[in-house]
Amino acid sequence: MDLNTSTEIAHRGIRLPGGVTLDCGVHLATVEIALSSVGTLNAARDNVVLVCHALTGDQYVAERHPLTGKPGWWARMVGPGLPIDTDRYYVLCMNVLGGCMGSTGPRSPRDAAEAEPWGTDFPPITIRDMVRAQRQVIAELGIARLFAVVGGSMGGMQVLQWAASYPELVFAAVPMATASFHSAQNIAFNEVSRQAIFADPDWSGGRYWAEARTPARGLAVARMMAHITYLSEEALTRKFGRRLRGEQHGTAAPLSLFGEMFEVESYLRHQGSSFVNRFDANAYLTITRAMDYFDIAADHDGDLAAAFAGTRTRFCVISFSSDWLFPTAQSRAVARALNRAAANVSFVEIETDKGHDAFLLDEPALDRTVRGFLAGAAEHAGLA
Incomplete structure (x- = not known):
C-alpha cells in the first residue's frame, strides 16, 4: 500500500480483511479504521511512531480538525522540529475502534447492505480490541515494526497494551498520564x-x-x-x-x-x-466502558510484571504531579513492574499544577523528556 513520500498529511480509511474478532467473542466482519499520517517513511520502514489518542481524541493529531476548525489535538508535540519530529519520524494516528470519526463504531452501518447503524447493539470492546485492530492496520501498511508507540491517558493504556501484546513489534514505548488498570474512582x-x-x-x-x-x-x-x-x-x-x-x-x-x-x-x-x-x-x-474494562494484569493472575516478561521494549513512563485522575503512584507501579520484568525503563514525574491534561498543554519539561527519550531510542535503534 502506498504511504507518504513527503511530510504532507495524508488521510485514509483502511478496511481490515477478515474483520476483527473481539474479546467478547463477537466477530466484526466489516471493520474500517480511519487514520492520518505525516512525515516521510524511510527506506527501511523502521521510523514509524504510532500516536494513540485519549478518550475524546481522534486521528487529527497534527492538523486542523475538519469539524471544529481547531488545531490538531497534539499539534504542539507532533510536527517538523517538534518533540515527535516529523522531519525524522513517520507519524501515524488512528481513530480507535468504537470511535466516531471514520472508524467502525456504534454510528457505523451494520454491514454494507444495511444502512441502519449499530447503535447500542454495537458489541462491547476493550483496549486490547482497539490495539488488535491497530496491529492489523500496521500489517496492511506493510510495516514490520514500530519504532515507538506514544500516548496519554486512554492513549497510554493503548501504549501499555501494545507493549504487552506485541512486544516484538515495539522498540520504544511512552505511556503518560495513565495506569495499568482503571480505578474504581x-x-x-x-x-x-x-x-x-x-x-x-x-x-x-x-x-x-x-x-x-x-x-x-x-x-x-x-x-x-x-x-x-x-x-x-x-x-x-x-x-x-x-x-x-x-x-x-x-x-x-x-x-x-x-x-x-x-x-x-x-x-x-x-x-x-x-x-x-x-x-x-x-x-x-x-x-468509556472499554476504559473501565482495562486491567492489563488480569490475564496474569494480577501480576503486572508477568504481562511484560521478557520484553525488549524500551520504556519511558511519564506522570504529572497534580494529576489526580491517574496519579503518579499508578505510574510508579507500572515502572516497578517493568523493573521486575527486567525491562529497560525510565520513569519521570513532571512537576506541574495543570492536572491530568498537562500532557496536552504547554509543558516544556514534557517536551524535553519526550524529545530526549526518542532521540536516545533512535540512536539505539540505529535510525539515521
Missing part, C-alpha cells in the same frame, strides 16, 4: 457521565439517530463532568478563581439561581456544548 466518574446521557429525554433508548435527535444535554453534562477531572484545583483557581462573568469589565451579571454566575460555569458549558458537535453519544458510552 475512575469507573465511578464514567458511570455518572453515562447516566447523564441515559437521563436525557432525547436519548430514546439509544436510537436517537432514528428520530433525528441527539442527547445533547446529557452528552454535554458528561463532557463537563469528565473535564473537571482533567484539571487540577490549582489550574481551575488560576484560570477562573471565583470571578463572576463580566466582573473584570465591570459588567458582572446580577445574581441568579439558574443563570451563568461564575466564569468557570461558563467555561464548562462551552466545553460541553462544543463537544456534542463532534462526538457520538453511543461511541462515548462504548469507549
Whole structure:
C-alpha cells in the first residue's frame, strides 16, 4: 500500500480483511479504521511512531480538525522540529475502534447492505480490541515494526497494551498520564457521565439517530463532568478563581439561581456544548466502558510484571504531579513492574499544577523528556 513520500498529511480509511474478532467473542466482519499520517517513511520502514489518542481524541493529531476548525489535538508535540519530529519520524494516528470519526463504531452501518447503524447493539470492546485492530492496520501498511508507540491517558493504556501484546513489534514505548488498570474512582466518574446521557429525554433508548435527535444535554453534562477531572484545583483557581462573568469589565451579571454566575460555569458549558458537535453519544458510552474494562494484569493472575516478561521494549513512563485522575503512584507501579520484568525503563514525574491534561498543554519539561527519550531510542535503534 502506498504511504507518504513527503511530510504532507495524508488521510485514509483502511478496511481490515477478515474483520476483527473481539474479546467478547463477537466477530466484526466489516471493520474500517480511519487514520492520518505525516512525515516521510524511510527506506527501511523502521521510523514509524504510532500516536494513540485519549478518550475524546481522534486521528487529527497534527492538523486542523475538519469539524471544529481547531488545531490538531497534539499539534504542539507532533510536527517538523517538534518533540515527535516529523522531519525524522513517520507519524501515524488512528481513530480507535468504537470511535466516531471514520472508524467502525456504534454510528457505523451494520454491514454494507444495511444502512441502519449499530447503535447500542454495537458489541462491547476493550483496549486490547482497539490495539488488535491497530496491529492489523500496521500489517496492511506493510510495516514490520514500530519504532515507538506514544500516548496519554486512554492513549497510554493503548501504549501499555501494545507493549504487552506485541512486544516484538515495539522498540520504544511512552505511556503518560495513565495506569495499568482503571480505578474504581475512575469507573465511578464514567458511570455518572453515562447516566447523564441515559437521563436525557432525547436519548430514546439509544436510537436517537432514528428520530433525528441527539442527547445533547446529557452528552454535554458528561463532557463537563469528565473535564473537571482533567484539571487540577490549582489550574481551575488560576484560570477562573471565583470571578463572576463580566466582573473584570465591570459588567458582572446580577445574581441568579439558574443563570451563568461564575466564569468557570461558563467555561464548562462551552466545553460541553462544543463537544456534542463532534462526538457520538453511543461511541462515548462504548469507549468509556472499554476504559473501565482495562486491567492489563488480569490475564496474569494480577501480576503486572508477568504481562511484560521478557520484553525488549524500551520504556519511558511519564506522570504529572497534580494529576489526580491517574496519579503518579499508578505510574510508579507500572515502572516497578517493568523493573521486575527486567525491562529497560525510565520513569519521570513532571512537576506541574495543570492536572491530568498537562500532557496536552504547554509543558516544556514534557517536551524535553519526550524529545530526549526518542532521540536516545533512535540512536539505539540505529535510525539515521
